[in-house]
Amino acid sequence: MSNENMALTAVIYSAAEPSSEQKARFGQFLKKKYGADIPLQWDKSDAFPGGFRLEVGSDIYDWSVGGRFRQLRDTLVKVPTNNGNIIPLLKESISTWTPEAMAEQVGEVLTVGDGIATVGGLQHATFGEILLFADGVRGMVQDIRRDEIGCVLFSADESVTQGSSVKRTGKTAGTPVGEGFLGRVVDSLGSPVDGLGEIKASGYMPVEAQAPPIIDRQPVDTPLETGIFSIDSMFPIGRGQRELIIGDRQTGKTAIAVDAIINQKGKNCICIYVAIGQKTSSVVQIQQTLKKHGAMDYSIIVTASASDPAPLQYIAPYAGCAMGEYFMRQGKDVLIVYDDLSKHAVAYRALSLLLDRSPGREAYPGDVFYLHSRLLERAARLSDEIGGGSITALPIVETQAGDVSAYIPTNIISITDGQIFLESDLFFSGQRPAVNVGLSVSRVGGDAQTKAMKKAAGTLRIDLAQYREMEVFTQFASDLDDQTRSQLEYGQGLMRMLRQKQYRPKSQHEQVITLVMALAHTMQGIDADEVPAFIEGLVELFETEHADVCERIDTIGKLDDDLKKEILDISAKYREKYKAA
Helix, strand or coil: CCHHHHCCCEEEEECCCCCHHHHHHHHHHHHHHHCCCCCEEEEECCCCCCCCEEEECCEEEECCHHHHHHHHHHHHHCCCCCCCCCHHHHHHHHHHCCCCCCCEEEEEEEEEECCEEEEECCCCCCCCEEEECHHHCEEEEEEECCCEEEEEECCCCCCCCCCCEEEEEEEECEEEECHHHCCCEECCCCCECCCCCCCCCCEEEECCCCCCCHHHECCCCCECCCCCHHHHHHCCCECCCECEEEEECCCCHHHHHHHHHHCCCCCCEEEEEEEECCCHHHHHHHHHHHHHCCCHHHEEEEEECCCCCHHHHHHHHHHHHHHHHHHHCCCCEEEEEEECHHHHHHHHHHHHHHCCCCCCHHHCCCCHHHHHHHHHCCCCEECHHHCCCEEEEEEEEEECCCCCCCHHHHHHHHHCCEEEEECHHHHHCCCCCCECCCCCEECCHHHHCCHHHHHHHCCHHHHHHHHHHHHHHHCCCCCCCHHHHHHHHHHHHHHHHCCCCCCCCCCHHHHHHHHHHHHCCCCCCCCHHHHHHHHHHHHHHHHHHCHHHHHHHHHHCCCCHHHHHHHHHHHHHHHHHHHHC
16 A cells, blocks of 8 residues: 555545445445545535535546536537538437546645746646646646646636646647648647638647657758858758757848748748747738748748747747647658747746746756757658658847857757858848858758759858958058959959848759859959849849750759859850940
8 A cells, every 4th residue: 555545535525425335335446446445534515416526635536417517528529520510420429428437636726926836736747737727727737846736827827816726637738730730820839820710730749749769860961942042052951950040139040041931932841930939020020921922821830929928938849840740740841940049948947937946057947958959859851761751940049249158059059950150240241141151050061962052162161261361361451462352352252142132042053053153253353242233144144045054953953064164154255245234
């Protein structure tokens, strides 16, 4: 007999006292259920007509009329619709339904405030389990102690008061998933917030899930083209990769992510944008942008705005990832953007401090690293044996004054497969996207590029690094020799080439042709301010008069010597014509 069962007592509440035979049957039930002889007492109560209520510790067996009606209601809620005709299913469910003496674990709210409830009397509640409070308020178990549990609430806590009851559901936090979510804006619990009606879900998945094991993964070697020149050429992203976008506030981090989503049009890739702690107006603006460019058809926006409770901001990225895993398990490719994990960590810090967890560095709890690692590790490219689907993650992190050595940035840098660092000085000087070539890196590298792009990019990073170094040393020099001046002009042309308008992703052939031409010094002698117009005219020439070259680059993905020579010959002729004009 366990010490726990020795301390248990059973109380029957009913209008009439049970007979000796009934008490004996209660005793047999308790011994079979709990493995011990539990003392039984009766209390008179008229609150349970047509039956009784048996309380054993935190377990409650409600065999009154009201209790059985609640059982029937819960059964009917689970009835699926059959093309809208639910009446036959309801009739069948009612005719076959049999009430059961099921235990409900009911606890009591000890304290409540700031979206946190401390609950007593639920000895068997599990971490991450959903609890049901008064007026249908839901919460999630986040802290388990010896005699009480800490629970975060998903909605306003005005109706939850000290002493009110709370019930276990036995379910972990999850979100509805399915094709019906494409083109929609939903909250962290999967409920639509765009005013376009209900969403028909195809299933339900837990927001917390194990990352795919190594044996179920395959190498990242398939490009996920962002359409952003500086990224695709120097810091390529592969399907299944985790690439961090990091930089100060207002340096174009979200713009890169949105451009990457727009560039997936027609490429059989589902996109999920998770907005954490953003202004609602910003989320609406992103929705309108994606809709304008035809990207909402294959996208889902999950939003937990700055005005939402911290628990909803906390589970938002996990809910978005669960939606992505539904498509990945079907063999589809998914791109998911977490914007941004800095605010996610702040929301988690608020929850942890309210739950009385010990603060550590920068007041973050000790498990904040695990918070993001268990999220980002779910990004993977599955092996062909289990469908070959993938989730590519683009987490965004905001830095303060370019400090990448802060706690959260260093944590996520160590988790991801590379980072794209956006520099404020570059941004304000007009270099957009403001990618810092020296601090950015992709640990997948050329494996995530087509052979054409890999060959065309060639020495681009080295040439830019040499230009940046030479620029520093020559900014105070008054006299420059011709070779140095030529090198500076070449570098300035490359930097101008990498400038790109927002919402204007570049195709594969556009990037390859530009790179081949530029790295062969074809733009030498062209004024830096005229470089964008020169490149635009050259690409237009190829697309109109040499479409076969563009098609070979896009379809075959290779750049042989003959094709490279043809590009250079056409570019050289165009340059002469351009200078003559």
